[in-house]
Amino acid sequence: MLNILTADLVLKAKDINLFLLLLLTSACSLTRNVPEDRLVLYDTKVSGVNKEDRRNMQGLFKQTPNTRIPIFNGSLGVTLYQIGALTFNEENLVARRQQARMERDSLNVLLSGVKTDRERRKLTRKVGRRDDRIASLNRNLSYGNFLMRTGNERVLYSPELMEETRKQLQFYLSNNGYFDAEVTEVLRQRRKKAYVDMQVSAYTPYLITSFEEVYADTSLYQALQEYPNPIRLGNRYEQAVISRDRQAIEDFLRERGYYTFNKSFIQYEVEKNSATQELGVKRLISANEQGRPHQVFVLDSIQFFIDAPSEALAGRNQSQRFRYRDIDFRLYDERYSERILASRVFLRKGVAFKRSDVIETQRQLANLDIFRFINITFEAVGDTLIPRIFTQPSEKYQLVNQLGASITEQVPGPFFSHSLRNRNLFRGAEIFEFNFRAGLEGVVSATGEGGVFRSREVSTSGSILFPRFLTPVRLFQVDQIGRYNPQTRLLLGYNYVDRPEYNREGLNAILGYTWNTRNFRQQFTLNVVDANFIRSSLSDDFNAILEDLQNQGNNLINSFLPSYVSSVSGQAIFNINQYGNFQKRSASLLRLYAESGGTTLNLLQPEFVKARNLAYFQFLKFQADYRRFIPLEGRQTMGYRLNLGVAKPYGVSDGILPYEKYFFAGGSTSIRAWQPRRLGPGSFTPPVLENGGFDYRFEQPGDILFEAMFEYRTKIYGYFDGALFLDIGNSWTFFEDPTRPGAQFQWDRFLTELAVGTGVGLRMDFDFLVFRLDMGIKAFDPARPMTERFILGDFFRRFPGLPGQMVFNIGIGYPF
CATH class of the missing domain: 1.20.5 (Single alpha-helices involved in coiled-coils or other helix-helix interfaces)
Structure with missing residues (x-):
């Protein structure tokens, strides 16, 4: 399986020729070679309605113009389609x-x-x-062939399709209370181009002035007293509100035991007064099919069936039967912990049927990741329901091999990964995972003069995932917290990195807990043990650089000493409206992370640390990352990200953090006008090269990070999206660094040290993969003298600007 990881790649400015080529190929006029009796659909609009209705009605057109590139009067999508048609x-x-x-x-x-x-x-x-x-x-x-499928056929005006559009718009207005409105198509022709304007007249809504409820089943009247009625007097009539009301009543009653009730028992009558443009709504709820009152159903004992793991054995009787709580388990062969399974079943004998309990049971059993499917059925006997849960085990052993490419700093390199999964390891729904990964990458050397060098990485780990909290003292009953998907993770791993400057290997062990809220909006992780033994072997050149920095007062060399790094960390993620799906509604995500390193050293005497051959670290780290996605009109969206992080060493750390705990700025998911991990810190000025540009060979670690990223996205055509972005941010240190003047954070100057980058981007969105190319331009560079920091004008005065002013970044996935 081909798999490409998120990464950054800095390209040379000459690669802008790719953009120019695409622009030139799209310059073909849309109206060239159009038949005499046909017109190119050039523009469509709706007039005479408000902004919200205009946006909704614009999406109902049966024909939409081709996406065009400004000035050129051409469409790249059409060009690709026509090239493909030549070879078809x-x-x-x-x-x-x-x-x-x-x-x-x-x-x-x-x-x-x-x-x-x-x-x-x-x-x-x-x-x-x-x-x-x-x-x-x-x-x-x-x-069609690949080019035809990637591009778009030229859209020619069709009177038939526009008439269908007019009728669809008329239908939309009626469904939204504009019963007297009329839609008229106005066509304007100019140079083989068709401009269509759907003009709306009599655009006055009917308002709801009366509402009445009629119950053939009077028992439902009491049940619906707490129902929040969405049909409000004085509101405009909307058919969508009526439809939502029917579904909401069904959900409301099925949550209160009315298992057989559905929305077909709900009807509506609407009476219009054309003179006053008012209407009344009557809701009628009928009895059941036999004309009797609807019943409240109570659950009986639950039957839980675990079928054979393969189709070859399917249909055989379950050989194991046992009962736990109110659940009768029937298993084919392999034993499962009835206590764990029962903790994920929220159906109770003697309790009224609740639809949400059924959905939650399916969700939490699926979270165990040991079943291929979970089906829940009910058999009605009088006013009692017999729940039956049918499952089939997933494969006990699962092997996955992946071969792909990863990109970090310069040149992509291959990698191979292998994973083995063993389900139900100790018969308690545990999952054992073994992972192995080996890869090569191209990176910049901190000791070489330019060029790209090879970096090798090998990592392996073994972990066990328990579907419950493992603690020395039982803090919670398993049945009490099953709704929160509790998990305990034990991991032991090894990692080896071979770079031009150093070899670094580490052994790590983790004991962590995860859980989430019932609606999955909040997810929590607590790592009570995160222990790492790290050993580094430095090249002679790199060791000389670090020793030189140490002589100047920078103890970064301590980050590469044989060391023991332990910490306790916690993370909380708040996800609102399913951030990451990027659908038609606004969504946001907040991630909070806190970590305390070397906390247990506070309980020991300083002599204990000094007597050891390992370096120890004590630090506190905090990060807050907020992201928001906002849909705009049409196929346009806006997104922004605010990221703040601080990491403060103390105690035995001697002002130094473990290298992996530092913050870095720059790159495709950071400030995109700077190379990966090369921005800052503060107003520090890197060495100047012969061409006048800065020497960005060295990564620039910092203790403080601030990033603000804003991005406007729009659909171009097919798989292609465009973006305009503005990034602001930098990193700083808590303490003065003699080797990097200006790196220390100071309240009176940090605003003038915020780097600003802007640029444009191209995204290829294949649903399962987003490939991204961003062109970042430095607009405000804090590494320069105060009066010379604004350099955006240099980019336009002498393209491509100052040396290193323009940076290309390749990435997989959206930047945030």
Whole structure:
């Protein structure tokens, strides 16, 4: 499986030729070679309505113009489609498909007469390859070749489709209370271009002035007394509100035991007064199919079935039966902890049916990751329901191998990863995982003069995930906290990194707990043990650099001494409206992280630390990361991120943090106009090269980090999105650094040390993968003298600006 990781890649300015090529190829006019009797659909709009309705109605057009690049009067999507159409040969594709079908049929004939397993497997693979070829040819015949599928066919004005659009808009207005409104299409033609304006008249809404409820089943009247009625007097009539009301009443009653009730029992009558443009709404709720009152159902004992793990064994009787709480378990073979399974079942005997309990049971059983599926059915006997839970175990052993490429600083390199998963390890729904990863990457050396050097990394780990809290003293009953998906994680891992400057290997152990709230909006992690033994071997050149820094008062060399780093950390994530899905509603995410390193050293005498050959660290670290996504009109969105972090060494650390605990600024997920991890700290000025640019060979660690990133995104066409961004931020140190003047944070000057970068980006969104290219431009560089820090004008005066002013970053996924 090909897998590409999130990464940064700094490109040279000459690669902007790619952008210029794309622009030139899209310069072909949309109106070129258009048939005499046809028009290119150039613009559509809706007039005579408010902003919200205009946005909604614009999305109902059956035809939309091609996305165009300003000035050029052309569309890159159309250009790609037309290039693909030049090489599209339908007759050839049909002939190739027929040939592939004949070859497949011949292979199937041979397969039916094969006697050995080896020949059967060989022929089966050949048949599979022919099937894949036929599927590919069918896709090309249906949707065109790759360029045609990536691009867009030129949109020509269609009177028939516009009439359908007009009717759809009329229907929308009626559903939203504008019963008297009329939609008229106004077509304007100019130079083979069609401009369509859907004009709305009599745009006055009908208001709800009366509301009445009629119950054929009077028992529901009391049940619905606490129901929050969304139909309000004085509001504009909206069919969507009526539809939501029907579904909400069904959900409300099914949450209170009315298992057989559904929205088909709810009807509405609307009476309009055209003279006053007012209307009345009557809600009618009928009795059940037999004309009797709706029943409240109570649950009986729960039956839990775990079927055979494979289809070959399916249908055999469950050989193990046992009862726990009010649940009758029937298992095929392998034993599971009934206490753990019961903690994830929230159906109780003698309790009224609740729809939310059914959904929560399915969700929490799925979170155990030991079942392929979870189906819950109910059998009604009088006013009693018999719940039945049907499951089938997932594969006990799961192997996953991945081969891909990762990009960090310069050149992408290959990696291989292997993982093994063993489910239900101790018969208590535990999961054991073994992971191995090895990769090569291209990085910048801190000791070499330019060029790209090889970096190797090997890591392996073994972990066990328990679906409960493991503590020396039982703090919670398993049944009490099953709704919060409690987990305990034990991990032991090893990591080895071979860079030009150093070799670094580490052994780490983690004991952590995770849980989340029932609605999954809040997720919590607590690592009570995070212990790391680290050993580094420095090259002679790099060691000389660190010793030189030490002689000047910078003890960064301590970060590379043999060391023991231990910490206690906690993280809380608050996710509102499913941030990350980037749908049509606003969403936000807040991540809070706190860590205390070397806390247990406070209980020991200083002589204990001095007598050891290992370096120890004590530090406090905090980070707050807030992100927000805001949809705008059409296919445009706005997003921003605020990121603040502080890490303060104390005690035996001697002012130094473990290298992995520092903050770094710059890169594709940070301030994008600077190379990865090279911005700052503060107003520190790196050495100047012969061409006048700065020497960015060295990473710049800091104790304090601030980042503010703003990004406007818009759809271009097909898979392609565009972006404009503005990034502000920097890193600083708590203490004065003699080797990096200006690095220390000072309240009276930190505002003037905020770096500002801007730029444009191109995203290719394939749903399962977002490939990103950002061009960042330094606008305000705090490394320069105070009067020379604003340099945005240099970029426009002499393209591509000052040396190093423009930086290209490649990344996978959105920056935030």
